[in-house]
Amino acid sequence: MSARPAATVTATASAAAESADPRCAAPLPVLGRDVTVPLVTGGEVTYAALDYAASAPALQRVWDDVAAYAPYYGSVHRGAGYLSQLSTDLFENSRATVAEFLDCRPGDQVVFTRSTTDSLNLLAQVIPAGCEVFVFETEHHASLLPWRDARVTYLNAPRTPQQAVETLERALADRDPYGPALVCVTGASNVTGELWPVKELTAAAHAHGARIVLDAAQLAPHHPVSVRELDVDWIAFSGHKLYAPFGSGVLAGRADWLQESEPYLAGGGASKKVARRADGGVDVEWHTTAARHEAGSPNVIGVYSIASACKALTEAGFDSLVERERHLIAKVRAGLAEVPEVRVLSLFGDDAPRVGVISFVVDGWNSSHFAAALSAEYGIGVRDGLFCAHPLVRTLLGSDPQDPGECGAPEAEPGERSLNAIRVSFGAGTPDEHVDRFVRAVRELVTQGAKWQYRTESGRCVPAV
Numbered sequence: 001m002s003a004r005p006a007a008t009v010t011a012t013a014s015a016a017a018e019s020a021d022p023r024c025a026a027p028l029p030v031l032g033r034d035v036t037v038p039l040v041t042g043g044e045v046t047y048a049a050l051d052y053a054a055s056a057p058a059l060q061r062v063w064d065d066v067a068a069y070a071p072y073y074g075s076v077h078r079g080a081g082y083l084s085q086l087s088t089d090l091f092e093n094s095r096a097t098v099a100e101f102l103d104c105r106p107g108d109q110v111v112f113t114r115s116t117t118d119s120l121n122l123l124a125q126v127i128p129a130g131c132e133v134f135v136f137e138t139e140h141h142a143s144l145l146p147w148r149d150a151r152v153t154y155l156n157a158p159r160t161p162q163q164a165v166e167t168l169e170r171a172l173a174d175r176d177p178y179g180p181a182l183v184c185v186t187g188a189s190n191v192t193g194e195l196w197p198v199k200e201l202t203a204a205a206h207a208h209g210a211r212i213v214l215d216a217a218q219l220a221p222h223h224p225v226s227v228r229e230l231d232v233d234w235i236a237f238s239g240h241k242l243y244a245p246f247g248s249g250v251l252a253g254r255a256d257w258l259q260e261s262e263p264y265l266a267g268g269g270a271s272k273k274v275a276r277r278a279d280g281g282v283d284v285e286w287h288t289t290a291a292r293h294e295a296g297s298p299n300v301i302g303v304y305s306i307a308s309a310c311k312a313l314t315e316a317g318f319d320s321l322v323e324r325e326r327h328l329i330a331k332v333r334a335g336l337a338e339v340p341e342v343r344v345l346s347l348f349g350d351d352a353p354r355v356g357v358i359s360f361v362v363d364g365w366n367s368s369h370f371a372a373a374l375s376a377e378y379g380i381g382v383r384d385g386l387f388c389a390h391p392l393v394r395t396l397l398g399s400d401p402q403d404p405g406e407c408g409a410p411e412a413e414p415g416e417r418s419l420n421a422i423r424v425s426f427g428a429g430t431p432d433e434h435v436d437r438f439v440r441a442v443r444e445l446v447t448q449g450a451k452w453q454y455r456t457e458s459g460r461c462v463p464a465v
Contacts, residue, residue, distance in 0.1 A: 030429030053425035094307035119236035119251035126261035181210035187219030193357030248302030335439030
């Protein structure tokens with residue numbers, strides 16, 4: 001099952017020519033890299049997928065591994081048959097692969113979930129009574145919203161990494177009562193791409209008796225992440241952002257809160273022993289391993305795809321992947337800087353280190369209209385809206401919290417300003433041509449205007465037929 005077809009090797013070799021900078025690695029082969037899409041102006045063009053921050057395409061390596069395993073699929077943990085035993089080994093070996101990828105500590109648990117959102121909702125269910133949660137308003141909704149049964153302190157958006165640390169330190173020191181606390185913070189913003197000072201925030205949290213969970217959904221696909229080095233208590237990420245879009249995610253970290261709580265879901269797999277009582281009720285002994293929070297038949301293919309992606313990224317080497325991404329970031333930022341009407345959104349400033357996620361607005365344009373034109377006239381897929389980070393985007397746009405606006409639903413006609421932005425995002429599978437085409441398209445749309453008419457339909461800006 002580990003064998004890879006010669007076609008993949010050929011694709012890798014041919015991709016080497018796509019990098020314009022000889023110092024940078026070639027883009028990794030991804031599924032769909034040769035897909036063509038129609039243009040409203042006529043003809044077809046290879047699709048430029050520049051929405052990696054929402055969902056990254058599957059690595060070809062991941063797809064090949066999944067396809068090789070699929071005929072051998074079987075139920076895990078309880079089956080006596082050969083395929084069940086093989087699938088169980090593959091499932092548990094995947095857990096070990098993810099733990100190694102994250103550089104987990106001895107005793108840490110790796111729990112498989114559906115997504116980052118699911119992982120953080122799981123953690124929200126296991127925090128001890130009286131725990132206060134601290135979260136910056138800059139977080140993705142997956143980190144901002146799960147804490148419904150806890151006392152939550154929302155922290156204002158910082159404008160420097162140091163201000164983020166100082167804001168957290170003050171809030172933790174001033175908490176009353178001074179009881180258990182949990183900090184939830186992103187590793188890289190899904191709006192600006194800026195890297196957050198995770199190690200310093202972790203030190204601040206621990207100094208004040210708090211624990212911390214890292215939302216690594218936008219960090220893990222771009223940079224190596226070490227639980228041990230960062231000293232975070234938990235980490236959460238999604239497979240579909242890690243080039244493994246098969247419906248699985250991860251929560252990894254300290255076992256105590258996970259073991260001491262009720263299972264996230266009750267059912268088979270989470271239970272170790274179930275017996276009737278004399279009074280007619282049922283006694284349940286729950287697992288103390290990760291299985292405690294993995295009730296039901298697991299998504300074996302989704303889990304295996306994450307492990308495959310972890311191996312592929314590790315083997316490709318993060319040093320070269322990071323260097324190539326910096327090359328692409330520099331291209332995009334330099335191109336946007338040449339268009340005076342474009343304003344790039346940022347918390348920490350132009351010099352802040354970042355991953356391949358850039359959001360911007362264009363003077364005189366409705367962002368949904370602009371994104372629609374990029375797609376229809378240039379075959380470029382970006383995202384427009386508030387990116388499931390409404391408070392952050394509102395802050396960056398300088399809007400009042402009560403101003404109308406929501407993700408993907410323009411509140412203005414094409415050409416009029418609206419409360420949303422445009423996000424371009426890329427990663428290990430992005431060729432230079434995609435970002436070059438994007439920069440050229442932005443410049444042409446701003447200077448020459450759209451070649452087509454657009455209208456709003458069902459909350460989306462679409463070409464007028």
